[in-house]
Amino acid sequence: MADPLYPRDRNWNPAAHFPEYKSSILRSPQKPLVKAPPSPSEDHGPVFGHDMLGPLDNDLIRNFAAPGEMAIGPRMIVHGRVWDENARPVPGALIEVWQANAGGRYRHAKEGYLAPLDPNFSGCGRMITDDDGTYRFTTVQPGPYPWPNGPNSWRPAHIHFSVFGHSFAQRLITQMYFEGDPLIPLCPIVRAISDSAAIAQLTARLDMDATAPMDALAYRFDIILRGRGSTPFGNRMEGN
Amino acid sequence: MTTKRLKESPSQTAGPYVHIGCTPNFAGITGVYASDPGATMLTDSTEGERITVTGTVYDGEDAPLTDALIEIWQADAAGHFSTTNTGFTGWGRCPADQDTGAWRFETIRPGATGGGAAHITFWIVARGINVGLHTRMYFPDEPKLPSDPWLSLVEDTRRDTLITKQVADGHFQFNIHLQGPNETVFFDA
Numbered sequence: 001m002a003d004p005l006y007p008r009d010r011n012w013n014p015a016a017h018f019p020e021y022k023s024s025i026l027r028s029p030q031k032p033l034v035k036a037p038p039s040p041s042e043d044h045g046p047v048f049g050h051d052m053l054g055p056l057d058n059d060l061i062r063n064f065a066a067p068g069e070m071a072i073g074p075r076m077i078v079h080g081r082v083w084d085e086n087a088r089p090v091p092g093a094l095i096e097v098w099q100a101n102a103g104g105r106y107r108h109a110k111e112g113y114l115a116p117l118d119p120n121f122s123g124c125g126r127m128i129t130d131d132d133g134t135y136r137f138t139t140v141q142p143g144p145y146p147w148p149n150g151p152n153s154w155r156p157a158h159i160h161f162s163v164f165g166h167s168f169a170q171r172l173i174t175q176m177y178f179e180g181d182p183l184i185p186l187c188p189i190v191r192a193i194s195d196s197a198a199i200a201q202l203t204a205r206l207d208m209d210a211t212a213p214m215d216a217l218a219y220r221f222d223i224i225l226r227g228r229g230s231t232p233f234g235n236r237m238e239g240n
Numbered sequence: 241m242t243t244k245r246l247k248e249s250p251s252q253t254a255g256p257y258v259h260i261g262c263t264p265n266f267a268g269i270t271g272v273y274a275s276d277p278g279a280t281m282l283t284d285s286t287e288g289e290r291i292t293v294t295g296t297v298y299d300g301e302d303a304p305l306t307d308a309l310i311e312i313w314q315a316d317a318a319g320h321f322s323t324t325n326t327g328f329t330g331w332g333r334c335p336a337d338q339d340t341g342a343w344r345f346e347t348i349r350p351g352a353t354g355g356g357a358a359h360i361t362f363w364i365v366a367r368g369i370n371v372g373l374h375t376r377m378y379f380p381d382e383p384k385l386p387s388d389p390w391l392s393l394v395e396d397t398r399r400d401t402l403i404t405k406q407v408a409d410g411h412f413q414f415n416i417h418l419q420g421p422n423e424t425v426f427f428d429a
Binding site for chain 1: 273338390
């Protein structure tokens with residue numbers, strides 16, 4: 001068996017129970033998680049091949065558009081690398097993304113925000129990281145979005161990311177925010193993370209070097225998955 | 241060897257619209273992906289005993305989660321995590337029914353791995369869940385249950401929450417309770 005994954009830092013991650021985010025009140029376990037030793041189930045994970053991908057899967061501007069049409073909104077390249085905690089690139093990682101359109105409207109039956117759907121925008125995309133861990137997709141910048149939490153709660157502009165590493169215990173779903181958005185510090189979902197450095201890690205940076213001139217701005221967003229260390233489970237301090 | 245240590249990207253909730261990105265066809269977004277990833281785990285040539293696993297995830301007021309996404313990960317019938325068993329990836333993904341919260345997997349019964357009892361790993365995300373929840377489903381008739389290294393870490397009174405109920409031939413029901421007296425055991429693996 002490979003070295004065990006580093007333990008997940010539960011203080012760096014958001015609190016499960018964070019009453020300001022109301023949905024978490026009834027959906028968070030009340031008993032402590034049971035710390036479990038490495039096993040083959042967590043040592044392995046599903047493998048996804050490039051053959052699952054269609055040619056437009058990483059092009060949200062066009063993957064739902066009628067022929068000759070494109071999604072409306074600020075055109076954007078989002079790119080970055082997937083690394084592990086040891087700063088090694090993670091190749092072959094499946095990344096799935098989803099987002100609202102430029103007006104903050106999601107294409108979902110349970111969503112009724114009055115901002116209109118864009119007939120040429122689905123909001124879903126996916127890609128697999130290259131040998132050096134890099135990924136890239138094109139989209140339109142999502143708009144902020146009101147939600148029924150407090151009397152006047154607005155999500156910052158964000159893109160959801162689902163990432164598969166090489167082990168099922170590296171499985172991660174997170175959200176990417178945009179540098180400089182004043183809604184970030186007001187959001188209860190963001191505020192469930194207590195460490196400002198952790199929030200900064202979810203904030204994509206404007207990357208002028210990667211823009212396509214006269215076409216699309218670019219944001220850089222790196223993703224870190226759990227890495228492996230040689231610390232045996234039995235030697236870990238309680239609560240580590 | 242010293243290595244530069246980075247911090248894991250912190251988790252955030254999958255939110256109520258996780259289906260757009262993870263199961264777009266289920267969400268009515270057709271024509272982008274040919275099929276939803278993980279929707280089918282088996283082919284005609286997959287070796288092993290066919291089983292059906294169904295269940296519902298409940299919140300602290302025993303209301304079903306109608307917006308959860310459930311993923312499972314398991315060994316093949318021989319207890320191997322590999323692709324040698326034709327067409328069997330070991331991974332499945334199912335959104336909860338948007339009215340009832342029911343989910344369902346058609347899979348094979350896994351073999352035992354790593355000296356423990358045969359099990360299926362579950363990973364649950366949804367609106368209100370800030371970090372995906374990791375648990376395991378064990379089979380009631382497995383002889384290795386008493387010596388399983390994970391079950392042995394669980395208090396006696398809570399072990400039952402991880403053992404599935406056989407409701408028919410080859411049909412197992414595994415309900416998950418996020419809170420309350422029957423709260424399912426979740427692991428930090």
